[in-house]
Amino acid sequence: MTPDEAARVLGVTLGASDEQIQSAYRRRARQTHPDRHGSAAAFIDVATARDVLLRTQVAFEPVFVRAPTRASRPLILTWIGVALIAIFIATVRAELPFTWLEPFVRYTVLLGALVGYALTGKRLYLIVASAAIAVTAILTVAFATIGGLVGLLILIAPIYGLAIMGVRAAARPVDSARRER
Numbered sequence: 017m018t019p020d021e022a023a024r025v026l027g028v029t030l031g032a033s034d035e036q037i038q039s040a041y042r043r044r045a046r047q048t049h050p051d052r053h054g055s056a057a058a059f060i061d062v063a064t065a066r067d068v069l070l071r072t073q074v075a076f077e078p079v080f081v082r083a084p085t086r087a088s089r090p091l092i093l094t095w096i097g098v099a100l101i102a103i104f105i106a107t108v109r110a111e112l113p114f115t116w117l118e119p120f121v122r123y124t125v126l127l128g129a130l131v132g133y134a135l136t137g138k139r140l141y142l143i144v145a146s147a148a149i150a151v152t153a154i155l156t157v158a159f160a161t162i163g164g165l166v167g168l169l170i171l172i173a174p175i176y177g178l179a180i181m182g183v184r185a186a187a188r189p190v191d192s193a194r195r196e197r
Contacts, residue, residue: 019072022065034070041066088181092134095181099127099174106167111159122152130178137186142179149175 023030026040044062048054103123129145132138152171156164 017061017064017068019068022068022072025061025065026069028069030069032069037066037069088134088185092131092178092181095134095174095177096127096131098177099130099171102167102170102174103127104167105170106156106164108163110161110164122148122155126152130175130182133182133185134178135182135185137182137184139186142182145175145179 017025019030023032026037026044028036028040032040041062044065045059046052048058048062050056050059103119107119107123126145126148129141129148133141133145153168156168
């Protein structure tokens with residue numbers, strides 16, 4: 017039995033809720049039950065229709081997508097600004113252990129992963145950001161300068177703020193109509 021036929025047998029729409037399906041099933045089961053002068057075949061069809069709709073009903077539930085709210089964008093930009101100030105303090109006049117490109121790439125990956133996590137709440141971004149944070153902390157301590165340590169200390173606030181925003185983004189459901197924009 018197809019979902020369309022099942023909906024027709026119970027007299028509900030395809031997107032009906034569990035409660036609507038169960039209510040329609042009870043009503044139709046009373047009408048078609050063999051003990052109440054109904055047909056055994058019709059009663060079996062009603063039970064089958066209920067099972068088909070309850071199994072396929074999951075496909076008709078709304079899809080949830082994690083997305084940032086407009087109100088969070090100014091806060092994200094603020095955290096990016098604080099992080100850039102901390103990065104500037106950490107790298108200006110510091111002895112670079114490798115090349116000037118290494119801290120640029122490391123901080124770009126760190127900040128990009130944190131912003132990605134804050135916007136989407138996806139754990140992959142959090143894992144990449146955590147690895148970049150660990151490498152940054154190790155290199156800052158190994159090649160300790162006052163600027164590097166102060167920059168790392170200031171960088172704690174935007175890291176924490178963006179991580180909290182990512183946790184909230186992961187917990188926030190947004191309906192599928194917003195995803196299509």
